[in-house]
Amino acid sequence: MKSITVIAVFLLAIFGINAQTGDIGQQVMVKAKVIDINTKQPISIELEFQPTTGNKFVVKSKEGTGTFDQLFQANETYTVTFTGDNVYRTESTFTPKxxxxxxxxxxxxExxxxxPGVVVEDLDIFGANSTxxxxxxxxxxxxxxxxMRFNRNTEFLFQVNAPNKTLAENRLKTLKDYTSNWRRLLDRVVFQSGNNGNNLIIKVNKVEDVMK
Known part of the structure; x- marks a missing residue:
């Protein structure tokens, strides 16, 4: 009876190892394309992929087509960071299944x-009817x-909105106070108040050509 139990445990261990090896061996070739969400045109940028476990790696989409091919571990979740002088730096997650x-x-x-004029953030940062x-x-x-530390060639417009002018101006003061320690970043911020809602709209004001 004891020998049967030992054999059963041994077989289960082998099956478990094979199953794990199979999971590790699953790979996905991702044929990707990067496009501008507003223009729908392809764009060349760098994408940094950080897996849940393991080392991060960087790929670059091609000029003209915005495409790249990359082999990924199947069912692994990657944190993706989009970077470049021509793109707003954001993060997302990607799981090739x-x-x-x-x-x-x-x-x-995307x-x-x-x-200029592109909205990069639409944020609700204030409490209701509050500063x-x-x-x-x-x-x-x-x-x-x-x-903003990465998009160094870009000036942004911060438009603070509220239902009335007084509240908008008071919210703008709060925002300026909170960002007062941003130091040199503030050289690339234009503040503005408005009455088009209850949000903070952040737009691209102008972009410097880094090649000049």
């Missing part, structure tokens, strides 16, 4: 190309600060 040993899939990544920043609002502004 497959139950086969090898497969190919098509994937389109990014926000930098051009107080919410916790989510502060987090959103902190993320914007990080993005």
């Amino acid at each position: 497959s139950n086969e040993g090898y497969s190919e899939i098509n994937q389109t990544f 990014v926000k190309g930098l051009a 107080d920043l919410t916790a989510k609002g502060k987090e959103a502004l902190n993320n914007m600060k990080i993005s």
Whole structure:
């Protein structure tokens, strides 16, 4: 009886190892294209992929076509960071799914190309009829600060909205106070108030040509 139990445990261990090896061996060839979400045109940028476990790697989409081919581990979740002088820096997640040993899939990544007038953020950062920043609002502004460190060639317009002019002006003061420690980043920010809603609209004001 003891020998049967030992054999059963041994077989289960082998099956478990084979199953794990099969999962590790599953790969997906991703045929990807990167496009500007506003113009729908292909765009050449860098994409940084950080898997849940393992080392990150960077690929670049091609000039003219915005395409790239890359082999990924199947069913692994990657944090994707879109970067470049011509694109607003953002993060997303991507999970290439497959139950086969090898497969190919098509994937389109949409990014926000930098051009005057393009809205990069539409944020609710204030409480209702209030000048107080919410916790989510502060987090959103902190993320914007990080993005601006990478988009060094871009000037942004921060338009604070409220139902009336007085509240909009008071919210604008709160925003300026909160961002007062952004230092040199503020050289690339234009503040403005408006009465078109209850949000903070962040637009591209102008983009410098880094090649000049």
